[in-house]
Amino acid sequence: MSDFEYANAPESKAIANIAPNYGLFIGGKFVDPKKGKSFSTINPATEELLSKVGYGDKSDIDAAVRSARAAYTKIWSKMPAKERGKYLYRIARIMQERAREFAVVETLDNGKPIRESRDTDIPLAAAHFFYHAGWADKLEYAGFGSKPKPLGVVGQIIPWNFPLLMLAWKIAPALAAGNTVVLKPAETTPLTALLFAEVCQQAGLPDGVVNIVTGDGITGAALVNHPDINKVAFTGSTEVGKAIARSISATKKSATLELGGKAANLVFEDAAIDEAVEGIINGIFFNQGHVCCAGSRLIIQENVADEVLEKLKKRMSLIRVGDPMDKNTDLGAINSKEQLNKIEEISKTGDAEGANRWSPDVKLPTKGFWYPPTIFTGVTQSHRIAREEIFGPVLSVLTFRTPSEAIEKANNTMYGLSAGIWSDKGAKVLWAAKQLKAGVIWSNTFNKFDPASPFGGYKESGWGREGGRHGLAGYLASEAKVNK
Amino acid sequence: MSSLDVNKTYKLFIGGAFPRSESGRVYEIKGANKKFLANPALASRKDLRDAVVAAKSAQSGWANATAFNRGQILYRIAEIMQGRSEQFVEEICALEGITTKAAKLQVVEAIDTWVWYSGWCDKLSSVSGSQNQVSGPFYNFTTPEALGVIALFAEGKPSLLGAVRTLAPALAGGNSAILIASESFPLPAITLGEVIATSDVPGGVVNILTGKTSELLPWIGSHMEIDGVDVAGLNKKQEDEIKLVGADNLKRISRFAPGNHPERILSFMEHKTIWHPIGI
Amino acid sequence: MVNIARTELDRIGGKSLPVAAVATAFPSGRASLAVKKIDTQDAIDAGANEIDMVIDRGAFLSGRIYDVFEEIRVIKEICGKKAHLKVILETGELVTYDNVRKASYLAMIAGADFIKTSTGKVAPAATAPVVLVMLEAVRDYFTLTGEKIGVKPAGGIRTTKDAIKQLVLVKETAGEQWLTPELFRIGASALLNDLLMQRMKLRTGHYASANYVTVD
Numbered sequence: 001m002s003d004f005e006y007a008n009a010p011e012s013k014a015i016a017n018i019a020p021n022y023g024l025f026i027g028g029k030f031v032d033p034k035k036g037k038s039f040s041t042i043n044p045a046t047e048e049l050l051s052k053v054g055y056g057d058k059s060d061i062d063a064a065v066r067s068a069r070a071a072y073t074k075i076w077s078k079m080p081a082k083e084r085g086k087y088l089y090r091i092a093r094i095m096q097e098r099a100r101e102f103a104v105v106e107t108l109d110n111g112k113p114i115r116e117s118r119d120t121d122i123p124l125a126a127a128h129f130f131y132h133a134g135w136a137d138k139l140e141y142a143g144f145g146s147k148p149k150p151l152g153v154v155g156q157i158i159p160w161n162f163p164l165l166m167l168a169w170k171i172a173p174a175l176a177a178g179n180t181v182v183l184k185p186a187e188t189t190p191l192t193a194l195l196f197a198e199v200c201q202q203a204g205l206p207d208g209v210v211n212i213v214t215g216d217g218i219t220g221a222a223l224v225n226h227p228d229i230n231k232v233a234f235t236g237s238t239e240v241g242k243a244i245a246r247s248i249s250a251t252k253k254s255a256t257l258e259l260g261g262k263a264a265n266l267v268f269e270d271a272a273i274d275e276a277v278e279g280i281i282n283g284i285f286f287n288q289g290h291v292c293c294a295g296s297r298l299i300i301q302e303n304v305a306d307e308v309l310e311k312l313k314k315r316m317s318l319i320r321v322g323d324p325m326d327k328n329t330d331l332g333a334i335n336s337k338e339q340l341n342k343i344e345e346i347s348k349t350g351d352a353e354g355a356n357r358w359s360p361d362v363k364l365p366t367k368g369f370w371y372p373p374t375i376f377t378g379v380t381q382s383h384r385i386a387r388e389e390i391f392g393p394v395l396s397v398l399t400f401r402t403p404s405e406a407i408e409k410a411n412n413t414m415y416g417l418s419a420g421i422w423s424d425k426g427a428k429v430l431w432a433a434k435q436l437k438a439g440v441i442w443s444n445t446f447n448k449f450d451p452a453s454p455f456g457g458y459k460e461s462g463w464g465r466e467g468g469r470h471g472l473a474g475y476l477a478s479e480a481k482v483n484k
Numbered sequence: 485m486s487s488l489d490v491n492k493t494y495k496l497f498i499g500g501a502f503p504r505s506e507s508g509r510v511y512e513i514k515g516a517n518k519k520f521l522a523n524p525a526l527a528s529r530k531d532l533r534d535a536v537v538a539a540k541s542a543q544s545g546w547a548n549a550t551a552f553n554r555g556q557i558l559y560r561i562a563e564i565m566q567g568r569s570e571q572f573v574e575e576i577c578a579l580e581g582i583t584t585k586a587a588k589l590q591v592v593e594a595i596d597t598w599v600w601y602s603g604w605c606d607k608l609s610s611v612s613g614s615q616n617q618v619s620g621p622f623y624n625f626t627t628p629e630a631l632g633v634i635a636l637f638a639e640g641k642p643s644l645l646g647a648v649r650t651l652a653p654a655l656a657g658g659n660s661a662i663l664i665a666s667e668s669f670p671l672p673a674i675t676l677g678e679v680i681a682t683s684d685v686p687g688g689v690v691n692i693l694t695g696k697t698s699e700l701l702p703w704i705g706s707h708m709e710i711d712g713v714d715v716a717g718l719n720k721k722q723e724d725e726i727k728l729v730g731a732d733n734l735k736r737i738s739r740f741a742p743g744n745h746p747e748r749i750l751s752f753m754e755h756k757t758i759w760h761p762i763g764i
Numbered sequence: 765m766v767n768i769a770r771t772e773l774d775r776i777g778g779k780s781l782p783v784a785a786v787a788t789a790f791p792s793g794r795a796s797l798a799v800k801k802i803d804t805q806d807a808i809d810a811g812a813n814e815i816d817m818v819i820d821r822g823a824f825l826s827g828r829i830y831d832v833f834e835e836i837r838v839i840k841e842i843c844g845k846k847a848h849l850k851v852i853l854e855t856g857e858l859v860t861y862d863n864v865r866k867a868s869y870l871a872m873i874a875g876a877d878f879i880k881t882s883t884g885k886v887a888p889a890a891t892a893p894v895v896l897v898m899l900e901a902v903r904d905y906f907t908l909t910g911e912k913i914g915v916k917p918a919g920g921i922r923t924t925k926d927a928i929k930q931l932v933l934v935k936e937t938a939g940e941q942w943l944t945p946e947l948f949r950i951g952a953s954a955l956l957n958d959l960l961m962q963r964m965k966l967r968t969g970h971y972a973s974a975n976y977v978t979v980d
Contacts, residue, residue: 004935004943127619143611242731249727257734274900310907318936414733433758443760450618454626458754459711460734468616470626470755480740480747484720764860 009327011114016104018191022053024060024214025197027067028207034059039216041190044111045324045333045368053190056213061182061222064211068153068180069228071208076180077150079206085136088175090203092129098199099126102192106164107324109191111333111369112287114325124449125168128467131451132172135472139177142469148476150178151254152230155223158193159236160186160335161290161391167193169466170233171210172451177475179231182211184223188336190214224248231255233474235292237389238415238460245463252483256464256474258292258456260389261417264410265295265446266432268403269304271422275444277311280395283420283446285319285331285373289393290339292461293418295446297386298375299409302399309377309397317360319373331393334369343371343392350376350385355396381412389415403428407435416458420446439465494524494670496531496694497677499538500687506530511695513671516581524670527695529703532662535691536709539633539660542688547630547658551606558602558655560683562595568679569595572644575672579643594648600744601652608657612750621762628753630658631736632711635704637697638673639717640666647673650714650740651690653748659712663692664704666717670694697722705729712736712752766810782813784850788839791854791883793818797835804842814848815839818883821857824867832867833874840875850916851876855894856886864894868901878914884951889919895930899937912941918951924962927955 021038023030037055042048056064076084095102102125103117112121139148154174158166163185174181185193193212200210213219217240224232224247234244235258248255265283267276283295300308324332334340351357355376364370371392379386379396386396400406410419419438423429429443439457442448449455449467456465464474495502509526525531546554565572569591576587613627634654639646647663654661665673677692693700697717704710705726713735715723727737738751766785773781785807789795795803804815817839823831836851843849851871855864871879879898882889895917902913915938921927927950934942942948957977964972 004931004940238734242734245731245734246728249731250724259734429760433756439754439756441756441758443758445622445759445761448618448620448622448759450616450620450624452616453618453624453759454614454616454755454757456755458756463734463736465755465757468626468757469614470612478747480743480745481751482739482741484723484739 006328010323011104011107011325011327013104013108013325015101016108017101018051018105018108020051022051022190022194022214024054024056024064025194025200025210025212026060026064026208027211028201028205030197033057034063039187041109041188043108043368044188044335045365047367050108051191053194053214056184056215056219058222060213060215061219061226064182064213065153065155065223065226065228067208068182068211071206072153072180075206076209077178081137081139081178084175084178085133087203087205088129088133088136088172091199091205092126092133094199094202095122095126095129095196098195099123102164102195104325105195106192107332109189110160110163111324111335113329113332115327115329116287116332121162121165124451125164128165128168128172128451132176135173136176136178139472139476142472144473144476145479148177151475151477152179153228154179154181154231154233154475155226155229156181156183156233157220157223157236158183158185160189161287161292163189164192164196166235167196169235173466173471174233174475175209177472179475180209182213182223182229184213184215184220187216221247229253231474234258241462254474254483256456256466257462258466259417259460259462261292261294261415261457261461262297262387262389262413263293263295263415263418263420263438264297264299264436265420266400266406266410266422267298267300267304267308268406268421268423268425268428269301270424270428271304272424272444273304273308273311276422277308277315279420279422279442279444279446280308280312281315281319284395285393286447288332288334288371290335290391291447292389293440293447293455294391295418295420296390296395297410298395298397299406300397300399301406302401305399312375313358313360316373316375319360319362321362321370321372322365331373334371334392337369339391340369340371343390343394346384346388346390347374347376347392347394350379350383350394350396353383353385355379355383355385381409387413403432407432411435411437414460417461418442418457492522494522494674494694496525496527496535497674497681497690497692498531498535499542499691500681502677502681505695506534513579513668515578517578521578522671524674524694527693527700529700531693531695532700532703532707535662535693536633536707538688539662539691540709542686543630543632543658543660545686546655546660546689551608554656554658555602555605557684558598558605558652561679561685562598562602564679564683565591565595565598565676568675572672572675575675576642576644579669579671580641590642590645594645597645597648597652597744601656601749604653604656604746604749608746608749608753611746612753612755616757618759623760623762624757626755626757628657628750629756631752631754632659633709634659634661634712634714634752635710636661636663636714637717638663638666640669643669644672644676646716647676649742649744649748650716651676653744654712654714654752655689657749657753659752660689661691662704662710663690664697664700664717665692665694667695667697701726702729705735706732708733710735712738714752715739766807766812770811783811784814784816785810785812786816786883788817788835790816790818790852791885793820794822797838800835801838801842804839808843808847812847814850815843816850816852816880818852818854819867819871821854824858824863829870833870836871836874836876848877849875850878850880852880852883852918853898854883854886855881855890856888861893861897864897865901868898869905872901872905872911872913876913878916878949880916880918880951882919882951884919887920890917890921890930890951892929892933896933896937899933899942902942903938906938912947914947914949915942916949916951921950921952922954923958924955927952927959
């Protein structure tokens with residue numbers, strides 16, 4: 001027992017005005033789902049009910065797509081580009097004004113620490129709108145031809161790990177390029193999307209330009225398969241991504257997919273070790289490891305492995321797990337019982353297949369869904385915990401002797417989303433960056449995102465990029481390609 | 485009696501060599517005048533398998549060569565093709581039944597296509613890369629990289645140009661290629677292989693198969709080592725089929741309008757974004 | 765000044781309070797080693813229990829690492845068992861974190877009992893990143909040798925909030941064992957007044973004014 005215990009630093013819930021029910025946001029208004037069904041969303045840290053939101057089925061999706069199509073044809077495609085941009089600027093500014101409210105709602109609905117919602121998710125989301133607002137009337141300079149055209153109506157499906165941020169990654173570029181959207185938020189995290197709908201109303205966005213239909217996988221499938229959308233944008237698991245690719249194979253729809261990952265975080269002998277340890281921690285425990293680009297495979301050069309692991313374990317003992325609404329919390333709740341089960345199932349194979357599990361002593365809350373920060377050492381390439389995406393705070397640790405071996409192990413996966421390199425030697429960093437088959441490479445840093453920086457994966461981590469000039473390509477008609 | 489022509493046996497082009505199909509099969513090609521022209525190889529799935537092995541093994545060396553080097557090699561292809569213009573003109577006329585004038589225009593356009601893509605090799609990251617202004621002390625840049633092994637279904641007509649305009653852009657981006665010649669108009673594609681073989685192109689970077697599209701299609705669609713497909717020579721039904729099966733490893737599948745465009749190169753490339761902190 | 769301080773403290777009942785004195789041509793350190801040795805001996809003879817020396821930054825930055833090491837070793841020898849040795853790195857002049865880390869190790873290997881950031885005459889002084897680097901060095905030195913060396917950030921810590929941040933850094937880096945004056949002290953003057961003002965707010969519930977706290 002020490003003299004220097006930290007006091008609780010609770011963020012107040014008062015600012016979050018969560019309504020007991022929400023309808024679907026179609027044609028600029030909140031409307032009841034046609035069949036009148038709704039479903040609950042809970043706080044995963046406490047299992048308390050937050051709200052009941054509308055369940056959108058095929059007919060609701062149809063209404064939303066019709067609304068988006070009408071808005072596209074009659075209003076949005078005719079609007080001068082700079083006016084389009086100004087709507088996006090308004091949205092960005094209102095998001096910044098209501099930032100604290102968004103952060104609190106996001107933490108309550110998702111389970112992530114309030115520090116993350118406040119300092120990462122919400123500012124980045126607003127920044128995405130601000131960045132793309134600026135592109136709206138400059139598309140002819142973006143390198144896609146002198147008169148680039150939008151695609152029309154896009155159907156967008158987002159995951160639960162960064163609800164508002166993923167919404168921003170989807171809607172901002174789509175609108176900037178001149179498309180209208182129907183977006184389906186994740187089943188367990190609908191609330192910030194519905195708050196965003198209010199922002200659209202406050203910004204005076206023309207009705208039907210953005211439509212938000214809450215629901216589940218069936219709702220999503222209805223959107224993917226709707227005949228009158230021109231494109232699908234999806235972020236989620238590789239398995240579902242492939243299913244979507246198959247669904248649209250005989251259609252004229254294009255798609256961008258942001259799928260899974262099993263990123264290698266390489267620590268070379270000449271890394272700045274303390275910095276690398278912070279980077280490893282951030283890489284796998286940020287957002288409870290619910291990150292497609294998480295550094296979930298730590299590959300350490302053998303001659304510094306002991307030192308790194310010792311420091312890593314000491315640092316892990318300082319991770320504060322608990323109430324996401326406490327500003328001191330580092331690791332929040334697992335988003336759902338379903339996800340917790342998945343994490344437990346795959347982690348158990350780590351024990352079964354002979355890896356060595358270690359977690360610091362943490363007292364987990366009794367209600368809600370929780371998992372302690374965990375590492376497995378003695379992991380080999382063939383272990384399931386080295387190959388499959390766990391999507392939780394579980395790190396698999398392997399070692400290497402030569403740089404070529406590091407690259408070989410890092411690339412030996414069907415994923416290719418991101419990778420980390422820790423070394424103080426410039427030429428080595430650039431060499432490793434060149435060899436690694438990953439769309440995002442963080443050298444001597446990790447988990448950095450920016451609206452100007454294109455994000456996306458090689459191989460089965462997906463198709464296309466989001467963010468930056470390159471991210472616009474997914475929302476503009478191609479000059480050279482034809483859809484039969 | 486004038487001297488008898490020594491007719492060419494049209495074999496496959498795999499790994500820099502010209503083997504027959506391992507199946508021993510051939511099929512008959514008649515000219516526009518309905519007379520026998522040749523018995524090109526009827527490639528089997530095992531030939532395809534071997535072609536992919538060759539393409540995979542050659543790809544990283546090709547991608548790691550300097551862009552300047554790749555550009556010079558693509559230009560060399562144009563040089564060698566120029567020298568063989570008459571051979572191509574004759575072959576195209578016999579096969580397609582078009583006039584010598586039209587065939588000459590096709591050959592010229594094919595040569596110019598190699599020249600055009602040759603000039604792109606070392607300009608791709610200037611045009612498609614970027615240094616991104618992130619809001620933090622980081623150096624952040626995006627650069628295009630080769631995708632890997634690309635399968636190309638060449639159009640039937642124009643029989644030479646159709647093959648060239650899919651092959652050149654795939655190579656310019658640092659990929660290796662398996663060109664599936666048009667089933668009905670395959671011959672110039674094999675002669676193209678002869679040009680490739682004498683142009684300093686490393687073995688395995690280009691592989692050319694002739695045969696039945698419908699037989700090879702499912703094997704190409706499902707091959708987990710093929711990363712991208714150009715479906716120019718496929719009809720809609722075949723395209724849909726390959727997109728369905730290709731989803732298993734998320735193949736990047738495209739169909740392009742005729743004509744040259746850097747997007748034909750970039751569609752078979754991947755963009756990589758790299759971050760590094762700035763500070764002392 | 766050391767004799768005056770010692771005499772006064774003894775007079776008002778502060779016999780157990782140690783006196784720290786600067787030496788070695790503080791703050792610039794630009795004098796010969798002979799002068800620095802006499803300076804140190806003088807202070808100890810006058811009653812100093814702790815000596816604050818400055819490292820030779822010119823020597824450090826021009827690569828004469830052994831000279832820096834040797835000077836610390838010699839001063840430590842003079843201190844002997846009579847006085848603790850605080851080695852001031854003057855991190856503002858070292859500039860890079862790599863240099864701070866290197867100088868920290870050098871000082872510890874040469875015999876420092878405490879490593880200190882600054883003389884107070886150069887900014888930037890005890891920034892959080894600099895203190896973090898020094899705490900990491902101290903932590904690693906402990907892992908390697910079992911010896912605990914103290915850290916003193918000095919300069920630029922003006923508010924109670926700053927001070928609390930430093931304490932958190934200590935707890936999370938070197939560990940709770942360092943949260944004692946034997947191993948961690950903050951060098952500050954304006955801080956005391958802010959601390960008193962914060963105390964007043966806690967007691968009375970409203971914001972205090974500097975007018976109600978004396979400057980000495």
